[in-house]
Amino acid sequence: MGARMKRLTAVMSIMLVMMMLAACGTNNNTANSSTNTVKEEKPSGETEKAKPVTITWWNFPSFQALDGEVGKYEKEIIAAFNEKNPDIKVNLEMITFDGGPEKLNVAIASNSAPDLIYDAPGRIIDWGKKGLLAPLDDMIKDEVRNDISPAFWKQSTVDDKTVMYPINTAPFMMAVNKTIFEKIGALDLLPLDRPDRTWTFDEYKKALQAVKEKAPDVIPSGFFAKSQAGDQGTRAYLANLGVSRFLNEDYSQVAINTEDAGKALDWIVQAEKDKLVISGSAALAAADVNDLFLQGKLAFTINYSAVLKAQNATLKKAEFEEVLLPFPTLDGSKPKLEPYLGGMAIFNNDDEAKIAASKKFIDFVANDEVYGKKNLIQTGGLSVRNSITGLYNDPEYTYAELAREFITDPPTIADGWADVRTFWFPELQRVLLGDATGKEALDSFAANANKAIEDAKAKAQTQKK
Template structure:
């Protein structure tokens, strides 16, 4: 039986989790052109189980994880249809701004699509609320081929039911403006060798050097005006002194070292070594980085490297700084969910299509590369031969931290996080702000 949408789920859907770093930013480039959506089904109408000729009609709602306006979705649909003429797949493109609201409306009105390409946070919420088809049979077949068994926890709910079928993953990290750092003599504090790990001490020195050089841009912006890309600010706080957002008891917890990090960031804000984006989410901060009004971003990733690319300066990718020099990175997993529309034929057709996108010998690797991330399947091997940058990013998987986005209360925790940051930058004692966060986050 489907549960009524909880406040947490509704909140999570209003914010683009998949966007990761670009979740709340309206952008002209996120909407697909009309010519590419001509084949899309009307969202207010559920597709018929079978069409003329005995075909099964299914609908795929696609966020632009394969890139913006590439037409790749239709390419893979055409390839699948050529091999499976009895299944008709219609693509509807949704963006990170209006897409979450569209999903909410579809779920509440009973007009959900059959397939959604998204990230674990939202997908697991959908599954736990009773809106999805379990994918245990598919995930069981994949387990022996996974690059890391830890990926399993990103696909299952609290009771172990598989709600997502993964295709690719990649880390979240920081981006730096190389030329800005060089002008400020701040590049000396950044490790550009090996896996580029570096320390909190050198991070502070870099920010102070950028500040003292008095360039036209601020050193960096700790955005705290919304949930979009909030994993970046949590990674910053958690890494500076080796904290974690989840305690040993499994509860949400800003620990003593987290408070120490908040205290440091407040002092850096007071000294203008960093800025606070009270009205910004990650997409706004990334845009400032792209426009060279900020010398760094705390929400870089393989997709934002493309979306916020610039020919005007060199973008350097680095892991988050830590006191020990060993980071703990957040990471993204891309995958598919299948909605339970009470039609076995559509569910089975949807599973077949999802497996084609992810597992087909030709189109599986192509699809992974289109996400600009790394395969979750060992059998796919290295899909970026000779690319030293991709090899470095892939090596950072050794620094992946615990995956908490599918924990109970995640959606409710997120607004508390950026509100807590605002309080700290507005002068609230970091310990008091952390205590309030911990109590509120665990109140449900």
């Protein structure tokens, strides 16, 4: 035996002795415990029980309230999940769309983020770009990935890693109080006899004028510019009235600062003076406008979807029928609608057990044989999966399915989006308050937004190096 082999044999012998001594020393600390205790073997066929794990789920009101109680349905989901996964405890905390975003920012800054969140790409993608989320690719089966449009995966992915598990969707569009038009004998002014319901800016203006003249106690249409909430409504509204995109196709620059979009914004200012658009829109939030719609005081609302239609069903303060409409376009061309996309994400809190448990919960919410479809219906949304259709016996959902053909790429996946959106409403307010023309405000927005996009790209490239 060579010297090298002898040294190796000696080292192995020493290690074996140390391991035996360590094994003897790991017995319990009672004074009279035996060093010869043999580990008890589990009976044949019995598997070791998983260690209990507790995860925290923060949830916006993504599901319709059950029996009028916010969070009650979510508790039902958790109870059903626990029947199959008794070792995972899920702590639920409901947050609101008004205060929730700031609460999340504070939690993230103080390293106390929840494990799970049900939200949309606008925030989730930003968190993903900051490295705050756990990748989900290992839990996505091929049959699921192939059943969902690449456009939805694009909104759920950062650097080729899936950070949001997409679940429900619906195109954002307008809604109109159909009952009002029936009462004033002007139903023919709405494009409801057209399968795709597309219509022109001029047709829309005629409908507003009819409400003003024949239903003076009803506000024809709404607009808002107080806060970021609902900004997708104002973006798509102006982009379609001006037949433009919000950002260009590669998300590198703002595209909405066109002459026609500027004129559309100027029209809103004049329409407010003409009582065709609600007064004081600069100080109104999206929720304020939709609340007036639910009270029957507003004929058109510009930030709606099949999801909101379902969630607002119990919030109506007046009896009326609302129907969904795409945004009108200047020339009658097909509209460009931004999609609502809801899904779940996991904050990476450096606990693999919690991440694994959170993935099990997401899979249950999205794919359980009973609760998968039940949860979709409770959101009021359409499934992101192409194979799951016809969930509702409702003509408005049939139309929402059809309107998916108008969905375009949303700007929310652009670099620096969290900063870009902060420049939008201040510019709208400047126009509404008479401090700038529509084109001036859109150009100012473009300058600030383009810089934010460029800065974010440069920062990302530096971090990769």
